[in-house]
Amino acid sequence: MLELGLIVRALLRHKMAALIIALQIALTLTVLVNAVFMIQDRQASMARDTGVNETDTFYLTSRVFxxxxxxxxxxxxxxxxxxxxxxxxxxxxxxxxxxxxxxxxxxxxxxxxxxxxxxxxxxxxxxxxxxxxxxxxxxxxxxxxxxxxxxxxxxxxxxxxxxxxxxxxxxxxxxxxxxxxxxxxxxxxxxxxxxxxxxxxxxxxxxxxxxxxxxxxxxxxxxxxxxxxxxxxxxxxxxxxxxxxxxxxxxxxxxNRIIRSVTTLQDTRDESYREHNATNKILLLVVVTLVLVTAFGIVGLATFGINRRTRQIGTRRALGATKGQIMRYFMVENSLITLAGIALGAIGAVALNIYLVETFAMTPVTPDLIVYGAIAVFVLGQLAVLYPARKAALISPATATRMV
Amino acid sequence: MFFYYLRLARISILRHWGLSLLMVTAIALGIGAAMTTVTVNYLMSADPIPSKSHALHTIQLDNWDESNPFKEGLEPPPFLTYRDAKNLLSAKKAQRQTMHTAAKAVIEPLAEEDLPLYVTVRANTADFFTMFETPFVYGGPWQKEVDDNNDLVVVLSEKINERLFAGENSVGKSIKINGDLYKVVGVLANWQPKPRFYHVDKVKAFDDSEDIFLPFTAITRKKINFDDNSYCWGPTTDNWQDYLNSECAWVHFWVEFNSPAEKQQYRDFLNGYVEEQRLYGRFKRPNDNRINTLEQWFKAREVINKDNNMLMAMAFLFLGVCLLNTVGLLLAKFLGKSPEIGLRQALGASKSTLFYQYMVESACIGVMGGLLGLLFTYLGLAGIEVLYGEKMKALVTLDAQLVIFAILLSVAATVIAGLYPTWRACNVAPANQLKSQ
Amino acid sequence: MLSMNNLCKVFQSADIQTHALREVNLSVNEGDFLSVTGPSGSGKTTFLNIAGLLENHSSGEFLLDGENVGALKDSARSRLRNQKIGFIFQGFNLIPDLNLYDNVDVPLRYRGFNARERKQRIHSQLERVGLASRMKHLPAQLSGGQQQRVAIARALATDPRFLLADEPTGNLDSEMAQGVMSLLEEINQQGTTIIMVTHDTELAQRASRSIQIKDGRVSEVPPLMKRVIA
Structure with missing residues (x-):
């Protein structure tokens, strides 16, 4: 693709800006993979069968004095x-x-x-x-x-x-x-x-x-x-x-006794796994906000980049670029940055996991999770850039001549 | 000029409100997440007894099975056997020493119409109160002789005194447990050290302190049963006296030193004691006598649980993402201002002046992010209380120090995030920006 | 008060050297109205950038009021620009986020005047260009001629001894251009030295002195020739 070289060269002119988004995506992937992994880990632990009928059973303590x-x-x-x-x-x-x-x-x-x-x-x-x-x-x-x-x-x-x-x-x-x-x-x-x-x-x-x-x-x-x-x-x-x-x-x-702590097995399970449940909810919240922050960050940056290049885009349109080509330019640009981020993030995810495994005695993350995470982040990036790219495509070719 | 820059920052932030909102929200979310976990960890690792934390120590001895080490030999049992605790207590080799354990009991009604009252019990020796500086509203600790002469006395918590004696001075009155009358010698003021340092583990570190305090002899004479973890090896019989003489480790043993020299002396004493016990065929494993400081003990007993540390690590990474997000957006914004920066240079602004101006703008965004972040922290802590329950209540309050830390963290974070974009923006060559666009 | 001796400017990129200005010898006196003409790419803008201390020269000597500015650091150059030089640009270069009052205020702030002094200067300058009533308006709400008048007000607010104008009428229709030109002449008569880059020969003739730049070399156009060209 002829355009690819062009995009790469344009990106290289703004190395730092591209690097910062790539880093952000890398860190997002790092956190995402590990958080999802920890959630799965706890889910699996909570999903284990106690082997007993938990729904119809309760217990109480008879305290003799x-x-x-x-x-x-x-x-x-x-x-x-x-x-x-x-x-x-x-x-x-x-x-x-x-x-x-x-x-x-x-x-x-x-x-x-x-x-x-x-x-x-x-x-x-x-x-x-x-x-x-x-x-x-x-x-x-x-x-x-x-x-x-x-x-x-x-x-x-x-x-x-x-x-x-x-x-x-x-x-x-x-x-x-x-x-x-x-x-x-x-x-x-x-x-x-x-x-x-x-x-x-x-x-x-x-x-x-x-x-x-x-x-x-x-x-x-x-x-x-x-x-x-x-x-x-x-x-x-x-x-x-x-x-x-x-x-x-x-x-x-x-x-001659007190009857205490009349409790269902269900409540006992909930209490027992309370910390797991809480941690999972917090991690889930972190994952969701993280994804939103990153997505909005990409939208914001892309919008800004497009505003800055309005005249350039108008000129391209005037010179015959189709709306599709303009959109494709930004989608490809985003995918290049995201891919760089994913490459960094995959390394980061493994590194963080090694740290977590050593510090908190967790089990190591599986490679397939990193792959799924990478796909999710890639799709996220493309979705986030879709709106600004569409806006760019709608810039009128007349902008080129009208702008002072 | 500072106020001029503030005004310029306000104009700039309001003009690009969408972008500003995005940055402020991102910082606030990152700060909120980081501060929530920091607060919980900070309060979990707070010093529960600052005046004494350097002096208090708890003892571990490795009395375990020669061939079957306790915890793969990494660590001796966390408690002492009754006979070792008793021996160390009688030796009086430290400034102060106490042994204690947890129990539960029912206070029986003295009058027919009253109801029995279920209470948590700490069974301890006299020094417990002075070592741990428990505040008294009425009376005081029992005499040291009580630990030997089996007097039936009790120290009540404020809560129980309120319940049984309507909060009045109850010293001299009695309560009935298991058929015996215990004379009240003291009533504690509300005393809730967090963590409850004298008895911590993964689950119990933030429990409340006990309702009543009884002499340890109430346990040894089987007036009440202890209700605490007991780690056993070796043969047991059904005789209580045999149990007291067994290798079961269940007694918490604490000592107080006034100087490092005393600690060293005590270490020598412990080594001598273990040697002496070896003559009776005990302590067949290599010496592993531990004198733990509060800090070492909290770590060993996992007072700050792993989940919190892990969540804190994740929260700071999350803050990292939010900051990178801010760096990117600020970079875009400031580069977009290149013409303005060029013009200001032409009109006499030096690079350092411009740097100052845009750092003020970054800091403004940081302060707003910090303030919103505090709100998120507040919500986060409320959420943690809902998720983790009552127990966390003491651990989810913001104090002034934390609020200041949150603001400083967010300003520092944004200023650092703003450094690169500002530097880049101020380094544009003015001449290039002044030609008509 | 402004003198250039053997001044050169060389732009150095990876493998190409471009000589934008070659051995310029020029002295401008107090009260001059100097027009600078020349074809595109001849070095007019570079000349103006160097004269305005926006860019450094490569070799030679540049004295401003007897002071060698080639040796000055960024902050000292900024101070000189603020105290002695006013700028007018073809594209007006008003800050779009700030209203007229705040735009004129910018150089006054860097000068460090107190609030009363700034207010007084802004008012009098905006009155002079006839825009005092629109002080709270944003630049986008003004016509091109009005914007350029604000830019002139801003350039003059600090009482500069030099006014550097880069194609000040380039983006204006002829009627507006005449207005701006008259304003500049009036300012010159009040004692401000003006250097104006233009490609409009008619405007150039209205200046008291003219120089032409061609391939980086500066040559003075004698008053006689001016009449011949006219």
């Missing part, structure tokens, strides 16, 4: 009351709620003895109703039997004979074939054996930011404490209506 409270009989009584309340499908007494940020963990090792490597896993202490209450999907083995469940003081170190593990945990124990976990024996506290009698598809632990969040075990123990949690699943759609009823029910059944 009177001395000499008979936990051994009061807790089963509470459970009986809850399980027989109309609208409630099932309920359990448990030590921790998924994603709540509060829970316990256990170290499992495949071989007994000291100095054996171990795998850490989130530990849910509950009874044989847990699978039904959380609607967990059992993919191998079987649920606990009522007689498997130990009821004991929270300081007690006694352990049951069986556990159920999540598939992710099974896969960590037996990386070649998770199914081998079923029926195998693992050890805690160096040499206490536990038999894996069931595997659930998914069950996340208490801390969403923990790298072992997917590795969980269920231990059939009712651990009696003065701050126990009742986890309750209602019939679909009846959760909100039952929450205050259940609170009142438990509060009246025994006055």
């Amino acid at each position: 009177a001395p000499g409270y008979d936990y051994q009989s009061e807790i089963p009584k509470d459970l009986d009351l809850l399980r027989h309340t109309p609208g409630i499908i099932d309920a359990v007494y448990i030590n921790s709620v998924p994603l709540s940020g509060y829970g316990g963990y256990q170290r499992l090792q495949l071989q007994p003895g000291k100095d054996q490597s171990s795998i850490i896993a989130g530990d849910y202490l509950s009874d044989d109703h847990l699978l039904n209450t959380l609607e967990l999907e059992l993919i191998a083995g079987e649920n606990f039997q009522p007689e498997d469940v130990l009821i004991q003081d929270s300081n007690s170190a006694q352990l049951p004979a069986k556990i159920i593990v999540s598939r992710a945990m099974a896969a960590q124990l037996y990386p070649d074939n998770w199914q081998r976990a079923l029926g195998s024996t693992v050890y805690v506290d160096e040499n206490v054996p536990l038999k894996i009698t069931g595997i659930v598809k998914t069950l996340q632990g208490a801390w969403h930011f923990w790298d072992q969040v997917e590795a969980t075990i269920i231990t059939p123990v009712i651990s009696l404490t003065d701050a126990g949690i009742y986890l309750i699943r209602t019939e679909p759609g009846r959760r909100d209506e039952l929450m205050p009823e259940v609170e009142a029910l438990l509060a009246h059944s025994n006055k």
Whole structure:
């Protein structure tokens, strides 16, 4: 194209102006790619399945204050009351709620003895109703039997004979074939054996930011404490209506405690991912404004450049340039600058990503994202220059003679 | 001349209002984004106890499993075992020392018609109050003897005193927890250090301070249960006394030094202590005794979370884009003024005079951008409070220092952005601009 | 008061040297009305730019009131321009963003007059060119002749000893041109030295002295020849 050389030469005469736009586009691409990447990263983390029915489930804490409270009989009584309340499908007494940020963990090792490597896993202490209450999907083995469940003081170190593990945990124990976990024996506290009698598809632990969040075990123990949690699943759609009823029910059944923090699993998830959500919203806002600022910047600069060259454009028109050719001139000019910016920006994006990876321990950005980002920025540049270019094309050829 | 330049700037800005608006808005957005994140970080990293921050330190010891290090050996557990904390406390080798942990409790009604009250508890030893300079409205800290003689005493927060005793002097009165009566010895004035330096981590750094303060013996004698992170290894039994003697790390331990020499002495003491404990078959890992300053501790506990730092990095890059945008637009605008600049030179303006004139115009745009940027910062902080919730409330207020910083930042940013375009514009040869267009 | 001795101006671009002015020897006296004529590209404008201190010469000597201006820095040259020289251009060169008052105000500001003095000077100059009533108007609202009169008012506001005019009537019709020319003559009679570049021989004759520039060389046109040409 003959015009290309002309445009390049014109650009070179205004090197700095072109360089500044190119730099701006480069920085825009840098921020854009990394921001979108971070958004995706958090979205992916939030999209992980907890494995439990989050919509119909809520929980509350029963805080005992009177001395000499008979936990051994009061807790089963509470459970009986809850399980027989109309609208409630099932309920359990448990030590921790998924994603709540509060829970316990256990170290499992495949071989007994000291100095054996171990795998850490989130530990849910509950009874044989847990699978039904959380609607967990059992993919191998079987649920606990009522007689498997130990009821004991929270300081007690006694352990049951069986556990159920999540598939992710099974896969960590037996990386070649998770199914081998079923029926195998693992050890805690160096040499206490536990038999894996069931595997659930998914069950996340208490801390969403923990790298072992997917590795969980269920231990059939009712651990009696003065701050126990009742986890309750209602019939679909009846959760909100039952929450205050259940609170009142438990509060009246025994006055030596306070019923606190009646919370849905949905709220717990929202609270847990609040920071992720907030960061994503902020990043999204940054991306949108960034794109707008850059687009308007291009419009402003192009308009100015065209105003300055009004006479020149008029002369070109007088000499026979078509409207299309005038428009094309500015579109090509913009695309050259944008391409230079994209080349710089791609390097910048990778550099920033390396910095972010090193400083904030993120995963590296994928190349395809940079490609998409580059395409988006290119289209943005062309769209932004469209309006000024059209204005340039509408300059009358008579301008050449009329201007003093 | 300054006011003349101001007037010229006003005329120029108003004549090209679209362009001016674009520049001002871009700067304002960049400043708003940068200042919002700076404010949050600034308040997060504020010194919560300026008078003492150099003197206060928290101790870490590596009592962990020989073959299974805590956190891959990068860091010892953040807390001490009860027995180590107790030993260090009794040794009294520092100016002051305290151990503490978090708990929860229910204050039982003394009268039939009252309701039980759920409270957060800090269980600590006597020096806690003097070390951390907690302000008292009534009474004061309990006597040091209380830490040994098991007296049942309590210090109330202002909030709880308001609730239980209508804000009156309650020293000498009692509250009931778990069947025991605790005598009130002091009431704190509103004391909310941010970050809550004596107990910080990723999640809890900006929580409120506790409702009531009990002697640590309330925990050790199992009057109430502690409710805090505990990191354990090794065998456990179901006996509470065994737990206290176990390798579970859960006790926060803080010391106060008056001089670097004292700190060095304490380091020597800790090394000696660990050596001595090795005789009992403990501390099998290499020495990793840490005496953390507040600053080191905040960093280790990630008080300023990564998201904020990352958002700040992004915000400053965003400001960079906005400034480049301004550089480009100013360049276009000032180059468009070449004829005027040539003429002014002919009429007697020197280059430095013209430079001054156009820098005033740049600075005007900067000030307007800064002011609008403050509005955006205000909105941004309001947005952060909505997004992150109550907890951030203490961290989203602008003080005078931040306002001044915002304005200076925007003016400095625009003046820097204006430097190149102005320099370019003032370097036109006047003779070339004066021929009829 | 203005004297050029062996003054040369060479434009140096990548590989070409252009001699715009060659060995100019000229002295202009107080009260002269000097017209400069010559074909396009002969160096008229370069001559004016150098005389007006807008450009530096390459070699030779240029004395203004006995002072060698070749050695002066930018700020000193700016001060001299402001104090001694007034400019009138073919394209008027009013600042389009500023109204008439502010346009005339520009050189006064650089001179550092106080507000009262500036006001008084602006008023009297605009009155002299008959535009006092349109002080708040923008240049675009005026005709070409009116714009040039504002430019003259602006040039005279600082009481310059020299007035440099570059084709002052080039963009005006003959009636307007006559008006502007009469104004210049009146100014000259009041003692201001004028150097006027023009290609209009008729106007050139009205000056007290004429020089011609051809290929960068300056030659004085004797008064006798003037009459012959006429």
